[in-house]
Amino acid sequence: MKKDIEKVGTECAVCGPESDEVVAVVREHEYSNTTEDLFTLVRCRRCGAIRLNPRPAVSEISTLYPSDYFAYDLNPAAGGNKWSPKAISLRRESRRLSSLVRRHSVRAPQSVYDIGCGDGTTLSLMAELFGPNVRTFGCEVNADASARARNAGHDIQNSLFEECELDRNTYDLLLSSHVIEHVASPREFLSKAASMMGPESVFILDTPNVANPVRRLFGRHWGGWHTPRHWNLFDPRSISELADKTGLQVVAIQQMTINMFWVWGMHSLVATKYPRTAEKFFNPRKTITGGTWSLLSLVLFQVLDRVLLVITRRGGQMRVVLKQSSGN
Ligand SMILES: [Zn+2]
DSSP: OBSSOOEEOOOBTTTBSOOEEEEEEEEOOSOSSSBOOEEEEEEETTTOOEEESSEEOGGGHHHHSOTTOGGGOOOOOOSSOTTSHHHHHHHHHHHHHHHHHHHHOSSOOSEEEEETOTTSHHHHHHHHHHOTTOEEEEEOSOHHHHHHHHHTTOEEEOSOGGGOOOSSSOEEEEEEESOGGGSSOHHHHHHHHHHTEEEEEEEEEEEEBSSSHHHHHHGGGOGGGTTTTOOEEBOHHHHHHHHHTTTEEEEEEEEEOOTHHHHHHHHHHHHTTOHHHHHHHOOGGGTTTOOHHHHHHHHHHHHHHHHHHHHHSOOSEEEEEEEEOTTO
């Protein structure tokens, strides 16, 4: 574990310099090979966005994302078994994305760009959905994942989105799942995305939602903090205000469940007193790829999360649909 990693002071991603209040002081609990430093989460009093202040410097990215980082754990899709949990969840995701795109697009997309595309799974879903003529592009910082996405037939750059060079003006559909909360400047991130959109383009962005009951339940142990890797966290209001400042407008927000945050939250909570038990039952690095117990716990947390979402109409993540502002 590194000590005293390089950090930089931050302002609210939406408002700039504004007065803040401390939400929690947290530390890494998921990985034992990153940093033992403490981090302070602060909430902007004006817009409600929550961020790390100070946050790790970009130069520490390789410290924060070790080689066993869970999102890099690319188990091949369960080949052939259409009833495997992965296959079932992919079909569900495909249906959801398809209905959202059809609702907000005037025509079927001919070009799709996935920001932080991983191994290209979502791009492959889009190719299946929208037919052989759709062109699929993406950028991905992890080299193994981007190689896999390329092998699957997608046009991929292996780099941070901020550094990606774009070879065409606009894309019909932009996707980004759980990336904006990891980047140094969410405003630059959205501005760059906006520059890739035409008047009919649709951008579907998934990110945690801090305005949800599970966050209140877990407090400083909420799984969505994912400290020190989540630098900026939003709610529907703050993400809409940020979009406004980048030439985009939010046209819809879907509240969604996220059972993984329960596993990470339980790990944080239990590990304060019983670290070995936490590792055994709520291993945050094997949330998706663990055995029977992790599957069962995910199902249980999914049910709980769904019940809370139905009652409160708020989920631990939100799917934000963005278009160009009508003034553009
Ligand atoms: Zn603010």
